[in-house]
Every structure is written in C-alpha cells, then in structure tokens.
Amino acid sequence: MMCAHLRFALNGVCAVMLGIPMIFLAGCSTLAKTPQAEISEGDWPPGRQQEIMAAQREIDEYAKATNTVFQAEALDQEWSTQAINEIQQAFKSREAAGTSIVDIQCRSARCRIVLKGDPVRIGKVLHRSSPKLSEMFSQSLMTRMDGEEDGISTVIYLVRQGYSLP
Amino acid sequence: MIRLVRLIMIMVTVGLIATAAEAAQWDAKHYHGSMCQSENDEDDLYRWYTEGTRINESYANLICPIVRDNTTNKDGVLVRVTVESEKGGWCSLHALSWPNPTSSVLSAWGAWAGSGIRVIELRLTNSFRHGHYALWCTIEEGDRVISYWVAEKLPTNNDN
Numbered sequence: 446m447m448c449a450h451l452r453f454a455l456n457g458v459c460a461v462m463l464g465i466p467m468i469f470l471a472g473c474s475t476l477a478k479t480p481q482a483e484i485s486e487g488d489w490p491p492g493r494q495q496e497i498m499a500a501q502r503e504i505d506e507y508a509k510a511t512n513t514v515f516q517a518e519a520l521d522q523e524w525s526t527q528a529i530n531e532i533q534q535a536f537k538s539r540e541a542a543g544t545s546i547v548d549i550q551c552r553s554a555r556c557r558i559v560l561k562g563d564p565v566r567i568g569k570v571l572h573r574s575s576p577k578l579s580e581m582f583s584q585s586l587m588t589r590m591d592g593e594e595d596g597i598s599t600v601i602y603l604v605r606q607g608y609s610l611p
Numbered sequence: 612m613i614r615l616v617r618l619i620m621i622m623v624t625v626g627l628i629a630t631a632a633e634a635a636q637w638d639a640k641h642y643h644g645s646m647c648q649s650e651n652d653e654d655d656l657y658r659w660y661t662e663g664t665r666i667n668e669s670y671a672n673l674i675c676p677i678v679r680d681n682t683t684n685k686d687g688v689l690v691r692v693t694v695e696s697e698k699g700g701w702c703s704l705h706a707l708s709w710p711n712p713t714s715s716v717l718s719a720w721g722a723w724a725g726s727g728i729r730v731i732e733l734r735l736t737n738s739f740r741h742g743h744y745a746l747w748c749t750i751e752e753g754d755r756v757i758s759y760w761v762a763e764k765l766p767t768n769n770d771n
Contacts, residue, residue: 497710500740503685504708504715507737564713572672572747575701576722584735588715609736610717 508588510611511602518552524605525551531581532558532603535574540566547598554608556582558601564589567599578603584610637689638680638767644693644756647675647748665755675746675759680767687735688744689762692721694731695755699724702748704733709741728757 528551536546544562551557560567564587571578571585578585586602604610644663649656655667664673677690690704701722708715717738721731738744748756 496741500709501714503740507739508715568716571718572701572703572720572749575703575720575749576699576724579701579720579722583719584737585718586715586737587718589713 504588507611508586508600511586512557514611515552515555515557515602518554521553524553525556528556528581528603528605531577532556535570535577536560538570538573540573541570542566544570551603554605556601556603558603559590560599560601562599564599567601571601580606582606583608586610636765637762638765639760639762640678640680641758641760642675642677644675644758647673647756647759649673663755663757666750666752668752670749670751673748673750673756675748675756677744677746677761679744679763681763681765683740684764685738685740686764687717687738688764689735690733690746691760692731692733692746692748693728693757693759694723694748694750695728695757696723696750697726697753698751700748700750700754702731702733702746704735705745705747706735706738707742707745708739709743712742715739 529549532549532551533546535541536544544560544567546558547561548559549556568587571587582603583606584604588600590598590600592598602610643660645658645660647664649666650672654671656671657665657667659665666673675692677688679688687706688704692702694700699722701720703721704719706717707713717735719733719735721733723729723731733746735744744761746759750756
C-alpha cells in the first residue's frame with residue numbers, strides 16, 4: 446500500500462514538471478516502480494506485532510496438534526518399554542545434571558517427556574544422545590509448557606523411526 | 612508385442628516426468644565445511660580450501676550456519692553432511708521458532724561410526740515460519756566436516 450502511494454506521488458510530481466523532456470518523465474516513472482517489484486505486503490519484513498502474535502499462535506496450535514496425535518495413539522508395550530529405557534539412560538548422563546524427568550510416556554510411535562531444568566542443558570543432552578536417538582527416533586519437538594502450580598516445564602515429543610510429526 | 616513396448620515406453624516417460632517434478636520442488640545449496648565454527652573460541656581448528664574444518668582437539672562441537680532462503684515454509688529442510696572421520700561422530704539439525712528461538716525447537720539426528728568419508732542425511736519434515744535453522748556437529752580429533760548440502764522446498768524467491 447505504501448509503495449502504491451509513493452508511486453502515485455512520484456508520478457504526480459513527474460506529471461506537473463511541465464517543460465521537462467519526456468525521456469526524464471519515463472525515468473521518473475521507472476524509478477517510482479522499482480520498490481514495488483522487490484517488496485511485497487505479505488510476509489516480509491517480519492517484525493510487526495500482528496506477525497509476532499500470529500507466529501506464536503501457530504507454535505501453540507502446533508504443540509496442541511502434536512499432543513492430540515500422541516494422546517490418540519495405541520500402546521505398543523514392547524517398543525514403549527525400550528524407548529522409555531533409552532530416554533532414561535540419556536538423562537542419567539553427566540550433561541543432564543540439574544535436569545529431572547517429571548513424566549515420561551511412550552505409546553506406539555511417539556514419546557512425550559516432561560522435564561524440569563535448564564532447557565539449554567536439556568538440548569545438550571539430546572544432542573549428546575544423537576547416536577542412540579537416531580537409531581530409535583526420526584525427529585523431535587521440544588516446547589515450553591507453563592504449568593499453573595509447578596512453573597515452566599520443557600515438553601519433548603520424540604517420534605519413532607518411520608513416523609513423522611503432524 | 613508392440614502394445615507391450617508402447618506401454619513400457621509410456622510408463623518410463625511418466626516415471627521420468629514424475630522424477631523431474633520431484634527434483635524441481637527443491638532448491639539446493641552446497642556449503643564449504645570451513646563455514647563451521649566451534650562452540651568454544653579456544654578450540655584449535657584448522658581450515659583449508661580442500662579440507663573444510665578439521666579439529667586438533669580431543670573433540671569439538673561445531674555450529675555450521677545455514678542460510679534459510681524460504682523463510683515461511685512449514686515443511687522442513689533436508690541436509691546432507693559430508694565428513695571424514697577416524698572413529699565416528701554425530702550431527703543434529705534444528706528448526707527454531709521465531710521470534711523466541713527457544714520457545715519451540717524441532718530436531719533430527721544423524722550419527723556415523725568407523726573411518727572414512729561419510730555422507731550423513733538429516734531430515735526435518737516440519738519448520739516454523741520465519742524461524743532459523745541450525746546444524747550442530749560433534750567430531751573427534753583429526754576428523755573434519757568437508758561440506759554440507761542444504762535443500763529447501765520451493766519457492767525460494769526474495770518474497771519469502
């Protein structure tokens with residue numbers, strides 16, 4: 446919209462410059478059109494408040510959708526036990542000092558882990574466990590959950606090899 | 612017999628068109644391994660045009676920058692890391708949320724064992740609008756990241 450107004454104004458200035466050669470008029474018109482070709486009103490540049498709110502809403506909706514898919518899953522007892530064991534081993538490492546597992550559930554294709562502690566340290570534990578994780582899991586979503594009583598927790602959804610996030 | 616040959620030719624043509632269409636959906640970039648930086652400024656790294664980044668420490672955590680060209684897609688990115696290693700190592704690929712990068716993080720992992728040149732594939736099938744990507748690799752003494760290849764879903768024009 447801004448570009449359209451700018452172009453209209455510049456064209457107007459060009460039009461009132463009587464006596465100026467037509468070639469200069471053409472040059473003004475070209476100059477006024479340039480910005481519109483490079484910048485669209487849609488997604489760029491990000492930073493406006495409504496875009497920040499829309500991005501946050503998308504993140505929240507995505508976390509909810511992931512949880513809905515997890516809650517609807519059936520239980521594969523054998524895989525669930527094995528997956529829980531691997532995750533617990535990862536969080537017994539030296540890097541995991543200061544973090545604790547509050548809840549851990551694995552179903553047939555996904556696990557949901559609720560953790561307390563520094564999220565940077567939790568991220569390091571996951572990276573350090575890459576060789577083991579890559580054998581069992583394809584991807585993960587790590588997000589923050591603001592609990593009413595127990596403050597902020599980190600929630601991780603781990604996805605079994607051969608499956609994907611919603 | 613002629614009908615059978617015609618049928619095979621049609622199937623091959625359809626297959627080639629489908630493969631070309633699949634390939635056309637991606638925009639790939641190939642980065643030199645020397646772009647990888649150590650997490651720790653004191654680590655002893657060696658960079659050379661044929662080598663990429665080699666480390667002279669017992670191990671190092673490297674962060675390898677990815678330029679995200681399609682900044683609004685929500686269907687992820689594909690990365691292939693070429694490494695040379697004696698024992699093994701691992702990489703993790705992350706899609707971070709925006710504006711707060713630690714609010715939500717999507718991750719995928721890859722690992723290798725043994726010596727030689729390897730290509731490790733990491734695939735994220737989801738990503739956040741406007742968030743950035745990060746590649747994080749742990750390699751051992753004498754090992755190196757030669758290069759890494761990043762493929763994004765089209766479109767990657769300057770509008771997004």
